[in-house]
Amino acid sequence: MLTKEAIVLAISGPSGVGKGTIIKAVREKLPDSYLSISCTSRPPRGEEENGRDYYFVSREEFETMIRDGAILEYDKFVEEYYGTPLGPLKDNLAKQKDIILDITVKGALSIKDKLPDAVTVFLVPPSLEVLEERLRERGTESEDKIKKRLAYAKDELEMAKTFDYIVCNNNLEQCIAKVEAIIQAERCSSQRQGKVVDCLLKE
Ligand code: 5GP
DSSP: OOOOOOOEEEEEOOTTSSHHHHHHHHHHHOTTOEEOOOEESSOOOTTOOBTTTBEEOOHHHHHHHHHTTOEEEEEEETTEEEEEEHHHHHHHHHTTOOEEEEOOHHHHHHHHHHSTTOEEEEEEOSOHHHHHHHHHHHOOSOHHHHHHHHHHHHHHHHTGGGSSEEEEOSSHHHHHHHHHHHHHHHHTOHHHHHHHHHHHHHO
């Protein structure tokens, strides 16, 4: 029988690529997983709720958390702070729960640096035009912020090849299936299943 070793899955990709939708679908297949709730200094958007979508904090509070070592990694994105709180991540790792992170490129690489077994997935849009359309259709950002997010998208794409996997979101269902396939493959990796072989050899 395969052993269950928790997977830390860091999902990145440009703003508007569909990370939120894909993560939601993946979590339905992994109901026992933990989705890291980040801290951010940006104000809530649309229907977002404090403690469910993010912990919304002031810049000063965020800087205090950094100083106190309460943040595992953080990044500045379009002039706002975003970071992964350390405590809940540690607790869920101790419980052997799969952990999913919705995270910037710099954040994902920092996670990989700190947790080398973490799996990094970069979601790419079918084209930059589609990305721009999706950001505009979302209607949650001002024109100025959309422009800044698109400029970041190009910088982030430059780093895509440093990720473990790249998945194109040109079809939502297929994209979700591919991310699920990555999880299954990682679950079966010899690195994670080595203990099974050790047990067999001891028989
Ligand atoms: P948004 O403002 O669209 O919710 O998020 C902006 C960016 O911040 C997205 O790329 C998202 O993945 C990223 N992000 C959200 N939480 C974190 C975090 O804890 N750490 C880092 N490094 N990035 C995050």
